[in-house]
Amino acid sequence: MQIRNCPVCRLNKTRLKYSVDEFRIVTCRECGFVYLANPIALEDEQHNYERYFRSADLPEYSAASSDENIRGAWRINEQRLGWIKAHRQTGALLDVGCGRGYFLEHAQQHGFIVEGVEISRLAGAYASEHLNITVHICSIEKEFNLTGSYDIITLWHVLEHMHNPRAALENVWSLLKPGGILFIQVPNLHSLKFQLSPAARKWRGGNHPRYHRSFFTRASLHLLLEACGLENYADSHLIYRTSDKYLARLAKRVLNSGDLDSFLDIAVFKEQASMFISTQ
Ligand SMILES: [Zn+2]
Known part of the structure; x- marks a missing residue:
């Protein structure tokens, strides 16, 4: 365990919001960001x-x-990929936190030139050996060995895992070509789905603070982007079609509606001030 200052404003003025096992999730009294104060080493x-x-x-x-x-x-x-292709039909795509490379294989089938970044050697080796995809085994928030530049960089449910999301975003930004787009998706602490989940279900599996270190709302994700100097962003809203059952789909639409969406979807544009984004 270590003590961690606010990853956005870097101060250490907190109040406890949740306790999960030995982990303390706190609210920064300076900027309002919700984060894990004592992550694993x-x-x-x-x-x-x-x-x-x-x-x-x-x-x-x-x-x-x-x-x-x-x-x-x-x-x-x-x-x-439908969201990405509304803005870019082709190009070099880097998926940060690519896991076993499923998204990259899918993007390749859609015509993109793909590479991944992954911290797990096992997951990266699976993508290299089974899917024949180039994966850089490194941590993008620390030292990294990438020298390429990309038209599209994606972070699907990755930023909330980072110890230093500011450094991660700044590093990722340096790999984006002029005119490139960064696509970010994170879980939303304010989602109705999260709010309604009983404590025992909120922190299951990969949601446990063993893995998650930041707990975003729409406002606090904007705050982080702006702290990194990334101000040219637009919110989107993907409602996932993950069930074929009508009632389940209807319930999901309700849970995902308006500002109560389960996930936050944001695109950040590099030197494309006039880009228009439609929301779903
Ligand atoms: Zn703060």
């Missing part, structure tokens, strides 16, 4: 992710998979 982090990827099954990634989770992931990735 950085040297233990990679071990944690290796264990995370070792424990999961490895079914084949396809729309017709016998595994419902894989079919759901496929549909989500298809929607993410």
Whole structure:
């Protein structure tokens, strides 16, 4: 465990918001950001992710998979690519926190030239060996070994895992070509789905503060972007079609509606001030 200052304003003036096992999730009294004050040591982090990827099954990634989770992931990735293709049809795409590379394989099938960044050697090796995708094993928030430049960089549910999301965003920004677009998606602390979940369900699996270190709202994600000097952004709103059942789909639309969406979707444009974005 270590003591951590606010990742946005870097001060250490907090009040406790949640306790989860031994973890303390606090609100910064200076800027309002909600974050994990006592994360696990950085040297233990990679071990944690290796264990995370070792424990999961490895079914084949396809729309017709016998595994419902894989079919759901496929549909989500298809929607993410629809969002990207509303702005860019082709180009060099870097997925940060690419895991086993499912999104990258999907993007490649849509015509993008793809590479990934991943902290887990196991997950990165899967993408390299099974999907033939270039994956850089490194932490984008610390020293990293990338020298390329990209038209599109994606961070799907990654920023909330970072110890230093400001450094991560600044590093990622330096890899984006002029006119490029950064696509960010994070869980939303203000979502109705999160608010309604009982404590035992809020922090299950990958949502546990063993993994998540920042807890974003729309306002606090804007705050972080602006702290990094990234002011040319636009909110979007993806409602995932993850269920074929009408009532479940209806309930999901309600839970995701308006400002109560489960996820925040933001595109940040590099030197494209006049870009127009439609919201869904
Ligand atoms: Zn702060």
